[in-house]
Amino acid sequence: MSFSEIFQYDFIVRALIVGSLVSLCAALLGVTLVLKRFSMIGDGLSHVGFGALSISMALGFAPLILSTPIVILAAFLLLHINNNSKIKGDSAIAIIASVSLAAGVIVTSVTSGISVDVFSYMFGSVLAISDSDLIITVILSIVVLILYLIFYNPLFGVTFDENFSKAGGVNVSLYKMLIAFLTAVTVVIGMRIMGTMLISSLIIFPALSSMRIFSSFRSVVISSAAISLICFLAGLYLSFIWNLPAGASVVMVNFAVFCIMWVTGKITRRTA
Numbered sequence: 001m002s003f004s005e006i007f008q009y010d011f012i013v014r015a016l017i018v019g020s021l022v023s024l025c026a027a028l029l030g031v032t033l034v035l036k037r038f039s040m041i042g043d044g045l046s047h048v049g050f051g052a053l054s055i056s057m058a059l060g061f062a063p064l065i066l067s068t069p070i071v072i073l074a075a076f077l078l079l080h081i082n083n084n085s086k087i088k089g090d091s092a093i094a095i096i097a098s099v100s101l102a103a104g105v106i107v108t109s110v111t112s113g114i115s116v117d118v119f120s121y122m123f124g125s126v127l128a129i130s131d132s133d134l135i136i137t138v139i140l141s142i143v144v145l146i147l148y149l150i151f152y153n154p155l156f157g158v159t160f161d162e163n164f165s166k167a168g169g170v171n172v173s174l175y176k177m178l179i180a181f182l183t184a185v186t187v188v189i190g191m192r193i194m195g196t197m198l199i200s201s202l203i204i205f206p207a208l209s210s211m212r213i214f215s216s217f218r219s220v221v222i223s224s225a226a227i228s229l230i231c232f233l234a235g236l237y238l239s240f241i242w243n244l245p246a247g248a249s250v251v252m253v254n255f256a257v258f259c260i261m262w263v264t265g266k267i268t269r270r271t272a
Helices: 003-008 010-035 041-059 063-084 089-110 116-123 131-150 152-160 162-167 172-194 199-211 217-241 246-271
Strands: none
Touching (some): 010 152, 010 172, 010 246, 041 172, 063 089, 063 131, 063 172, 131 172, 152 162, 162 172, 172 199
């Protein structure tokens, strides 16, 4: 089946829209998170997302409506702990992630168990994307992209040199909170298509792949966005024709591209 023929299915069209927007958001933020050595925040927040959606399902709430504010608050908490505590970076993420995952498992086990809906949130499912999910994702993705583009310059400064940015009058704390907010929103909207267990790979892989070849911030951001979109489209297509999980397929394509870019970068540097 050709790539164009899969567009006759409504669920594929919804997955394509959601996945493309999430891929763009994750790729743009991933560059900043990787450069600031805070890339595992996506993994930590995804575990918080699982705990939040487990609780929301147990209470009968719409998962995205309850999960969004909880994950955003968790992102701010991680930032606060990292800035004002002896517990730094990866340790803070590990604590919050493990506690959130444990809470989600307990709530799930004492209520309905691992239902089909919970499983789809854990590992992603193109079939699970409803029209309401599509609307929420489009709105939140546009908000993330607009805010990133508007504040691109200060985010660039905060990413590379916080002290210089602070000396130049930039409110570093505010923009670090903005990064945390945008990351949290991206994790939440990506849970449907990628799953809580796999969404962090969408943040990390494109940035790491781009950095194997490019060196300037702008070129890394642009190439990361392109790689993320291409990998998502390829993963979605392969998952459809081979009946594979969409999220896992996207991750494996991203990994394959990373390996190719890593080898290419090695060869390029040796011949330069």
